[in-house]
Amino acid sequence: MLSGEAMAVLKARYLREGETPEKMFWRVAEYVAEAEALYGGDRQAACQEYYAIMAGLEFLPNSPALMNAGRKQAQMAACFVLPVDDSLGDIFDTLKHAALIHQSGGGTGFSFSRLRPKGDRIAGTNGKASGPVSFLHVYDAATEVVRQGAVRRGANMAVLRVDHPDIEEFITAKRDRTVLNNFNLSVGITDAFMVAVAQDRSFALVHPRTGRTVRQVSARRLFDLMAAMAWENGEPGLFFLDTVNRANPTPHLGNFEAPNPCSEQPLLPYESCVLGSVNLAKMVAADGQHLDYDRLSVVVRRAVRFLDNIIDRNWYPLPAVAEATLRTRKIGLGIMGLADLFIMLDIPYGSKQAVLLTADIMRFITAEARRESARLAAERGPFPAYPGSIYESSIGPVRNATVTTIAPTGTISIIANCSSGIEPLFALAFSRHVLGGQVLASINPTVLAYLDKRGLLTTDVEKTIKHQGSVRNTGLPYHVKQVLATAHEIRPIWHVAQLAAAQRYTDNAVSKTVNLPHKAMPHDVARIFSLAYRSGCKGVTVYRDGSRDQQVLVQGVAA
Ligand code: UDP
DSSP, X not given: OOOHHHHXXXXXXXXXXXXXXXXXXXXXXHHHHGGGGGXXXXXXXXXXXXXXXXXXXXXXXXXXXXXXXXXXXXXXXXXXXXXXOSSHHHHHHHXXXXXXHHHTTOEEEEEOXXXXXXXXXXXXXXXXXXXXXXHHHHHHHHHHHHTTTSSSOOOEEEEEETTSTTHHHHHTTTSSTTSOTTEEEEEEEOHHHHHHHHTTOEEEEEOTTTOOEEEEEXXXXXXXXXXXXXXXXXXXXXXXXXXXXXXXXXXXXXOOOEEOTTSSOEEOTTOEEEEEEEEGGGOBOTTSSSBOHHHHHHHHHHHHHHHHHHHHHOOOSSHHHHHHHHHXXXXXXXEEOHHHHHHHTTOOSSSHHHHHHXXXXXXXXXXXXXXXXXXXXXXHOOOTTOTTSTTTTTTOOOSOSOOBOBOOOTTHHHHHTSOOTTOOOSOXXXXXXXXXXXXXXXXXXXXXXXXXXXXXXXHHHHHHHHHHSSSTTSOOOHHHHHHTOOGGGSOHHHHHHHXXXXXHTOSSOBOOEEEEOTXXXXXXXXXXXXXHHHTTOSEEEEEETTOSSSOSEEXXXXX
16 A cells, blocks of 8 residues: 555654554544544544545645654644744743754744844843844754754744845855755745835835834845845745735734745744645546546545644644644645646646646635535634634634645655645656655656556656656657656746646645756746746745755656
């Protein structure tokens, strides 16, 4: 049932002593189904249903749920956001909280925008402030130490608003690739900034405490600096603050300042969120030519109840996290295996048809998930902060302030043996460096099946795929080359189109990288940034092929 890679990953971190994958899925199903008892539901039936969708690899929750369900401290959420306030005590309190979250398997996002800039006066000591970037290094060092004993590597996201006086230092902070390895950096972009860039005007950097202008900079120069750095090594990403806050379902509780580490989940301070993903590669109808929307609906509805149950069965590492999470009951259901689905349906990832299908799928999933959340509200009550939320004046009571998120699914897609999230295939054959240097090699089974079915799997083609990870240099028909195009062969605008299509029907955000060919220039990155903003994306990250020394995924498998 499970691939060799999946077994290797599970054995390394997920399975308990003597546990088989089946037992692991039972452990998770039983633990989560227990919540049904709180509401007079059928625990046994729910347990069977949850087991079936997990063991069938139709749906998997995020890693912490698989790892921690059934433990004494069953911390099952992947995503957290913590506030960082402008005092030494607050900065180190938050660092302590982050350490506890990392220890339990969660990732943390922070905004450092409230910290006073470097060189500012500190009234208490008459000294000078060291600025947000200096504290980033402290947080990074702490994460490095905690990771040794943690369930998994603690990942961090740092956001700094584009109008913070230290913004240039932040944008260039990872130029030296040896530092801040436990952090992803995103610039918090405002609409006002994007207008200033479009009009080539100057832009004010303001003191976060006093609100006074510290200096004026050229908006375009700042934008170009972000593009140049991202061109160099993929960072910083952009996080579109105003776009994100326009979609805030609970504006009465406050504004978003930061998302979780991989950017797919904007959260209010102290909120946490459990993610889960439906494997679309398992949602193809028996005729092999259509998406089975009936089955998808069944899986989505079960997954929503599963994720809502987790909120009640979860162990919260801090009282403030319990309070904030239980107030909005956000869940993040998403998809994985999208690229597999496209190949199975013979559709090129970089095509209008594929973009429309992505939008259709997410529109369907969000609508079904919302309906299930409304049913849950009728049975169990709406989320406590419902009064004052956007739902009060629209569709009425729902159990969860958000229902959908598209996660990277870095590990759970390996367990399900499908393509990750909504990404195209990075290579048709690849070696993965996972879990501390172990190398796992494989040729994509969906690709093999696709070629085999059409009688195109010659020894030559197989050899080329193994060596190059691509069919670009084969004599295969043009359409086949389009369907099997890999991430860097797909034009960057198609990546943005897919990101935007998915985002349009997703409550939270979407994790996706816009891949650029090696020969792309910094102004290409700037154009992608603008396009992503204009098409309503909540954030954007780029990666230019070969721009980092060590890539996580390496194309081709040595013969
Ligand atoms: N995450 C983390 N450490 C990791 C990988 C992931 O803290 O090493 C968190 C992070 O918040 C990320 C989220 O888990 O955004 C989801 O990542 P992914 O979908 O890749 O996780 P999976 O469930 O597949 O392990």
